[in-house]
Amino acid sequence: xxxxxxxxxxxxxxxxxxxxxxxxxxGEPKAGYLAAAACGSAFVVTALVWLDMLGKDAEExxxxxVMFKWIPVGSLNIDAAILADPLSIxxxxxxxxxxxxxxLYAIGYMHxxxxxxxxFLYLNLFAFSMLMLVMGENLLVTFLGWEGVGxxxxxxxxxxxxxxxxxxxxxxxxVTNRVGDWGVMMAMFLAFSAVGTLSYSGIxxxxxxxxxxTVTATAIALMLFIGACGKSAQLPLYIWLPDAMEGPxxxxxxxxxxxxxxxxxxxxxxxxxxxxxxxEWAPTIIATIGAATALFAAxxxxxxxxxxxxxxxxxxxxxxxxFLAIGSGAYVAAIFHMVTHAFFKALLFLGSGSVIxxxxxxxxxxxxxxxxKLMPITAGTFIxxxxxxxxxxxxxxxxxxxxxxLYVFANNRALYVVxxxxxxxxxxxxxxxxxxxxxxxxxWKDAHEEHGAHGDFVPHESPKIMLFPLVVxxxxxxxxxxxxxPFSKDLHFLEHWLEPVVHHSEANIKGTWAYDNKYLxxxxxxxxxxxxxxxxxxxxxxxxxxxxxxxxxxxxxxxxRAISGFMGGPGRKAFEGVAMFDATVVDGxxxxxxxxxxxxxxxxxxxxxxxxxTYAAIIGIGAxxxxxxxxxxxxx
Amino acid sequence: xxxxxxxxxxxxxxxYLVLAALLFAIGTLGVMVRRNALVLFMCIELMLNxxxxxxxxxxxxxxxxxxxxxxxxxxxxxxxxxxxxxxIVVAIMRKRVxxxxxxxxELKG
Amino acid sequence: MELFxxxxxxxxxxxxxxxxxxxxxxxxxxxxxxxxxxGVAVMFVSLEAHFLAAVQVIVYAGAIVVLFLFVIMLLxxxxxxxxxxxxxxxxxxxxxxxxxxxAGVLIAAMFAGRDTIASGRASIDLxxxxxxDANTRQLARLIFSDYVVAFEVTSVLLVIAVVGTVLLxxxxxxxxxEVSV
Numbered sequence: 001x002x003x004x005x006x007x008x009x010x011x012x013x014x015x016x017x018x019x020x021x022x023x024x025x026x027g028e029p030k031a032g033y034l035a036a037a038a039c040g041s042a043f044v045v046t047a048l049v050w051l052d053m054l055g056k057d058a059e060e061x062x063x064x065x066v067m068f069k070w071i072p073v074g075s076l077n078i079d080a081a082i083l084a085d086p087l088s089i090x091x092x093x094x095x096x097x098x099x100x101x102x103x104l105y106a107i108g109y110m111h112x113x114x115x116x117x118x119x120f121l122y123l124n125l126f127a128f129s130m131l132m133l134v135m136g137e138n139l140l141v142t143f144l145g146w147e148g149v150g151x152x153x154x155x156x157x158x159x160x161x162x163x164x165x166x167x168x169x170x171x172x173x174x175v176t177n178r179v180g181d182w183g184v185m186m187a188m189f190l191a192f193s194a195v196g197t198l199s200y201s202g203i204x205x206x207x208x209x210x211x212x213x214t215v216t217a218t219a220i221a222l223m224l225f226i227g228a229c230g231k232s233a234q235l236p237l238y239i240w241l242p243d244a245m246e247g248p249x250x251x252x253x254x255x256x257x258x259x260x261x262x263x264x265x266x267x268x269x270x271x272x273x274x275x276x277x278x279x280e281w282a283p284t285i286i287a288t289i290g291a292a293t294a295l296f297a298a299x300x301x302x303x304x305x306x307x308x309x310x311x312x313x314x315x316x317x318x319x320x321x322x323f324l325a326i327g328s329g330a331y332v333a334a335i336f337h338m339v340t341h342a343f344f345k346a347l348l349f350l351g352s353g354s355v356i357x358x359x360x361x362x363x364x365x366x367x368x369x370x371x372x373k374l375m376p377i378t379a380g381t382f383i384x385x386x387x388x389x390x391x392x393x394x395x396x397x398x399x400x401x402x403x404x405x406l407y408v409f410a411n412n413r414a415l416y417v418v419x420x421x422x423x424x425x426x427x428x429x430x431x432x433x434x435x436x437x438x439x440x441x442x443x444w445k446d447a448h449e450e451h452g453a454h455g456d457f458v459p460h461e462s463p464k465i466m467l468f469p470l471v472v473x474x475x476x477x478x479x480x481x482x483x484x485x486p487f488s489k490d491l492h493f494l495e496h497w498l499e500p501v502v503h504h505s506e507a508n509i510k511g512t513w514a515y516d517n518k519y520l521x522x523x524x525x526x527x528x529x530x531x532x533x534x535x536x537x538x539x540x541x542x543x544x545x546x547x548x549x550x551x552x553x554x555x556x557x558x559x560x561r562a563i564s565g566f567m568g569g570p571g572r573k574a575f576e577g578v579a580m581f582d583a584t585v586v587d588g589x590x591x592x593x594x595x596x597x598x599x600x601x602x603x604x605x606x607x608x609x610x611x612x613x614t615y616a617a618i619i620g621i622g623a624x625x626x627x628x629x630x631x632x633x634x635x636x
Numbered sequence: 637x638x639x640x641x642x643x644x645x646x647x648x649x650x651x652y653l654v655l656a657a658l659l660f661a662i663g664t665l666g667v668m669v670r671r672n673a674l675v676l677f678m679c680i681e682l683m684l685n686x687x688x689x690x691x692x693x694x695x696x697x698x699x700x701x702x703x704x705x706x707x708x709x710x711x712x713x714x715x716x717x718x719x720x721x722x723x724i725v726v727a728i729m730r731k732r733v734x735x736x737x738x739x740x741x742e743l744k745g
Numbered sequence: 746m747e748l749f750x751x752x753x754x755x756x757x758x759x760x761x762x763x764x765x766x767x768x769x770x771x772x773x774x775x776x777x778x779x780x781x782x783x784g785v786a787v788m789f790v791s792l793e794a795h796f797l798a799a800v801q802v803i804v805y806a807g808a809i810v811v812l813f814l815f816v817i818m819l820l821x822x823x824x825x826x827x828x829x830x831x832x833x834x835x836x837x838x839x840x841x842x843x844x845x846x847x848a849g850v851l852i853a854a855m856f857a858g859r860d861t862i863a864s865g866r867a868s869i870d871l872x873x874x875x876x877x878d879a880n881t882r883q884l885a886r887l888i889f890s891d892y893v894v895a896f897e898v899t900s901v902l903l904v905i906a907v908v909g910t911v912l913l914x915x916x917x918x919x920x921x922x923e924v925s926v
Contacts, residue, residue, distance in 0.1 A: 610744030612737050613836060617668045620843035627850040631857050647751040652788065653855050655755050659762055661848035666766035668840035672826045674817055675774045678765050681809065682778070685785050696792045699868040704794050705887050711797075711804055712899045716906035718809050722816045723910030735822035738832060
């Protein structure tokens with residue numbers, strides 16, 4: 001089975017091409033089913049590959065497949081090759097699995113949309129790009145996928161492009177991603193000049209054996225982290241993710257929760273040995289930025305009123321957790337949290353999409369309330385997702401978050417405190433969201449009377465095709481924790497599975513106080529979650545205290561506005577200056593040269609008088625000069 | 637007395653060559669100064685004659701008959717050239733009133 | 746004796762040349778050219794090139810000058826040209842410079858190359874009383890042995906010249922020439 005790993009990216013690509021050619025003819029819902037089938041069959045292949053790998057020993061679980069020689073230019077030798085190893089197959093499994101569920105969901109959600117087949121076209125293209133990203137054997141194939149998902153994100157965010165806000169959001173996402181992509185490119189250049197190859201095995205091997213100097217390794221790692229900040233929405237470059245909620249909810253679920261935003265985490269894990277070979281302070285920077293982002297985004301989520309924006313900031317916050325893990329050397333925990341986060345965040349987004357669908361595209365939580373009776377399955381699955389993200393045992397999020405906090409405590413106490421505060425806030429705002437949407441008073445009754453004669457508006461449950469993915473994801477959110485239970489070494493399935501990939505870079509915390517007292521830390525995490533939930537219930541359900549939702553938090557600490565202001569004002573002036581320089585100096589030099597030549601030639605033109613005798617005279621002068629020169633040289 | 641002295645002086649090849657140079661220079665001058673196409677051509681013939689003269693003078697000096705053979709061929713080629721040149725002049729000048737080369741200035745840039 | 750011949754011939758040559766350049770009437774110029782050609786022929790004789798002298802008179806002075814006169818008369822350009830005015834102001838001074846320059850350079854070249862003149866391999870046979878056409882015979886021997894290819898090629902050249910000129914000067918169909926023959 002391992003010989004056919006090329007099928008995994010090829011099937012969504014085939015889906016893309018088929019929908020490109022026949023999409024409009026297939027129409028709704030066949031185009032959707034085709035796309036879902038493409039993604040689903042890729043999942044089946046991935047699962048078979050995974051089962052095949054399970055049957056092998058740890059060393060044999062890596063398979064390279066070279067598809068064709070891409071760039072054989074002198075010493076630069078890059079193949080278009082894909083790599084199937086534990087890490088990439090893990091990623092491929094949840095990408096294709098959750099992807100298929102979201103494809104099915106979208107068939108229901110996008111019902112009636114005039115651009116139905118185009119949506120699935122982009123979704124399949126996204127699946128293909130994402131799979132190339134995670135299965136790439138070298139940095140360049142990954143970068144191909146990286147750019148591809150960025151482009152698909154742009155297409156899908158601005159899917160309803162007639163809305164100004166959607167078009168702007170798409171552009172914002174793309175441009176911000178580009179800033180990050182610069183980092184990845186610099187890292188590629190550095191890696192190539194240091195090691196001479198772009199393939200992961202080459203670079204990591206060199207990093208493990210001291211082939212890359214500490215300075216270079218640090219530079220590469222930090223440049224990659226800049227790219228990760230762009231793609232995975234960390235602190236300086238997170239601004240596109242909240243705006244990306246303009247896209248349809250399946251897009252938010254797939255791209256901005258489960259897959260694309262995790263590619264930064266994936267890349268850092270892949271290049272773990274390089275990070276390990278860099279200076280001590282480099283991972284600390286990554287961990288600090290991750291923690292800061294987590295806290296920052298969590299505070300903003302507390303004050304959001306749009307159902308999707310809460311989840312968007314929540315995603316930024318959870319990604320911060322993942323980078324905090326990577327900075328603390330906990331690669332397995334980061335991947336674990338990535339997987340569980342994919343489950344419950346996709347569930348939460350799809351659930352919110354179901355709510356929006358049922359509320360006829362109302363997204364403001366202040367106009368919702370008491371929906372649990374009217375949308376029971378949506379409410380039930382959403383609550384499961386809430387418990388998972390809040391860190392309530394035995395749901396998935398508890399185990400993964402706890403694993404991260406364990407490693408963080410062993411590494412840096414201060415960041416542990418930040419992590420705990422963030423966990424508390426996470427529990428708080430998610431509880432707030434659940435209460436505002438599903439419990440409390442039915443505020444939609446009053447709001448809709450303003451909207452005019454709709455008759456009796458009653459929110460309704462979504463069609464079965466949308467509920468089915470919710471149920472599956474809820475199940476996974478419950479059982480996802482089984483991947484890596486902390487109770488004994490034998491239950492560390494994920495750690496053993498990923499060992500060939502991360503063994504060099506994973507931090508070893510055996511023997512630290514944290515490791516010995518991990519049950520104590522487990523308990524602390526449960527307590528923190530309980531406090532957060534209790535506080536939220538007290539404020540929003542029981543009304544015991546006033547809600548704290550200051551404007552500064554609702555506006556995201558005015559960060560976005562600051563950037564727009566800077567770019568619009570001084571930034572724009574600077575760029576206009578550069579553009580003017582280009583037009584006058586650079587273009588001027590070129591055009592000036594042309595004009596100069598023209599001027600000289602119009603002067604020289606007068607030599608051609610047309611009179612034969614003058615020409616004869618000039619020939620005579622030339623002959624004299626030549627002869628004189630020869631005589632003087634003594635040749636004659 | 638003077639006659640005897642004069643009889644002593646034999647013109648050597650240098651005199652002939654100098655004369656040939658002068659003839660060539662006069663021909664060049666004529667090419668540049670005259671406007672009538674046919675007189676122009678005649679001045680070119682003067683230049684050819686100067687060359688022939690210098691060839692023969694040098695042949696005498698170097699005692700080599702190959703110089704004279706060259707002149708033979710130059711003569712033949714000059715004849716052919718005159719034929720074609722005059723044919724061209726006839727073809728061009730048929731339509732015009734004057735034979736001045738200054739009127740053939742269509743190559744003016 | 747030779748000096749006298751040389752001086753006389755050179756006077757003929759130079760006078761004829763100056764006449765070609767300065768005479769305003771083209772027919773006069775052609776006749777001056779005949780004078781020059783005769784002078785050159787005399788010089789050929791004094792340089793022991795008898796055959797060439799004969800050919801010079803027959804071909805050059807006899808055929809070529811006559812051809813020139815034919816064309817002058819045919820085209821009707823035998824009217825005098827105005828030699829006093831010169832429309833191109835720069836031309837006369839330029840011409841003088843070029844002419845003196847060429848003369849000077851040639852003479853300088855001559856004197857510079859004096860020492861490199863070596864003796865030839867086929868010496869000139871001087872005609873004696875018994876063998877009065879020695880020059881012709883030797884020249885003929887040379888042309889028909891060493892230079893026979895060149896000789897054949899020049900005959901081809903002459904044919905081409907004749908054919909080409911006939912084609913060039915032909916009247917196009919329907920075209921009327923201003924000159925009536």
